[in-house]
Every structure is written in structure tokens, then in C-alpha cells.
Amino acid sequence: MRRYGSAVLLLLVGGAVLRISLFSELYLRYVQPALRPYLVISGVLLMLLGLAAAVRGARQGPHGEEDPEEDGEELEEEEGEHGHAHAYTHTHTHTHTHAHGGPRVAWLLTLPALALLLFPPPALGSYSASREEAQRAAQGVGTFPALPAGNPLDISVAQYSSRAIYDTGHSLRGRTLRMTGFVTHGSHGTWYLTRLLVTCCAADATISKVEIRGDEADGAPQTDTWVTVTGTWLPKGKLGTDGAWPPVLKATTVTQVKEPADPYDKR
Structure with missing residues (x-):
């Protein structure tokens, strides 16, 4: 042998x-x-x-x-x-x-x-997200390109997070938005729609997350459950500061979905 x-x-x-x-x-x-x-x-x-x-x-x-x-x-x-x-x-x-x-x-x-x-290992999930420090983009505040037409508009968690925290043009205002991610929990019943962004491989993953509020957010799904959330932007804090992070979405619908083949986010 x-x-x-x-x-x-x-x-x-x-x-x-x-x-x-x-x-x-x-x-x-x-x-x-x-x-x-x-x-x-x-x-x-x-x-x-x-x-x-x-x-x-x-x-x-x-x-x-x-x-x-x-x-x-x-x-x-x-x-x-x-x-x-x-x-x-x-x-x-x-x-x-x-x-x-x-x-x-x-x-x-x-x-x-x-x-x-x-037994292939699963994709990174809530454990990795909990270990990742809040990412603060060094780009600073400024205007962003106009969003495409559509209602609701499909947008990534990373894109929503960037615009909610740094966009002085408030391009999210008045739009119905739809995002998909997995669930992570915070304190006092708070839960987040979370997605990991990969530049090259899983080793360099960074976190984007959005706090989900509203009547539809009651009874939060279990950790690591994949959901699609539709809702509207809820402004929070001063742009470009820690007070604006994590951004908030007021949910109108929360639907459990299957984990996508590509579980990582796109900018």
C-alpha cells in the first residue's frame, strides 16, 4: 500500500x-x-x-x-x-x-x-459575521450614482449599507427596496439581514448588515436562516459617523428563502 x-x-x-x-x-x-x-x-x-x-x-x-x-x-x-x-x-x-x-x-x-x-464545509455565516468588526468605508460621504428604475428595486446588502451611511444625495429615500441575506441577532430582540462580501476568497470576507424593524420584523427568524426582506429606508444618525451604522430598513415583508448558490454579496 x-x-x-x-x-x-x-x-x-x-x-x-x-x-x-x-x-x-x-x-x-x-x-x-x-x-x-x-x-x-x-x-x-x-x-x-x-x-x-x-x-x-x-x-x-x-x-x-x-x-x-x-x-x-x-x-x-x-x-x-x-x-x-x-x-x-x-x-x-x-x-x-x-x-x-x-x-x-x-x-x-x-x-x-x-x-x-x-462533507464540504458550509459557507461562512453568523459566526464569522459576529467575529468581524464593523467595517467603515474610508470613502467618506458624497453623492452616489442614481439607482435604476424598478419597484421594488433589488439591491445588495452592501450597496444598501453604503448608500444609507454615506450618500448625501439620499438616493434610497422614497424607494421600495428588496434584499436577501441571512439572519443574525443582536441584543434586546434586534436582528439583522447580513451578508458577507468576498473580494477574492472566504479568508478576506467582510460583513455588511442591515437592522430590520417594523411590524413584519416581529418574531425574528432563527440565526443563519436566509430571508428576502422588502421595505423602505429608515434614516439613522449622521451620515459618515458611527451613529449611522448599521443602517436600518423598515420591513413590509419578510420571506424565508433557500440559501443561494453564491452566498456572498456583490458591491
């Missing part, structure tokens, strides 16, 4: 990468859509390397020798020069080295590979 150790590891990792990127959209839990081709290429290369390692292992002898005839010639040469005892020691050492292959700790890599292959 040791002869095929590296092949098994490469095939497991390659299969896991292809499972989440080529045969499903699970990769969207971890990276941006633009990185999909690189994941697919990496998975294919790992699979090819694994197959090559398996072929090499099949060609080796039962004790790890890659070429028995070559080892026999080496044994005869050693017998002529140094005697039988030294030849046996050299050949035994050579065989022993091949048999053990790489370090045993490398087998620990099978655990994350199997986990990714069989």
Missing part, C-alpha cells in the same frame, strides 16, 4: 477539487466565480499526477525496488569489491528506503481531502 500512498493522496485532493468546482457550484462557498477555471485546471493536474504516481508504483517490486535487474547487477559488483556481507547491507538499506517512501505524517492530508470530498 505504501507504494501507492502519494497516488492516493493526489487522487483524493484532485477529486475533491473537481467535485466542488467542475461537478457542482460548491466552490462559490470559498472563492469568487472568476477563480473556477483555475480550480478545474488544478484538479485535473492533480488527478494526472496521481495516475502517474500509481503507474510508477505498479512498476515497482513488492519491496519497493523500481528495477530488480539493476539491483542484481549492483549486488554482484558489491560482492566483487567488498564481499557478501557489505553487499547484503547495501541492498537491504536500498530496499528499506524505497519501502518506506515519504513521511507517514503525509497521510494526515487524507483527512481534509476526504472531508472536502464527502
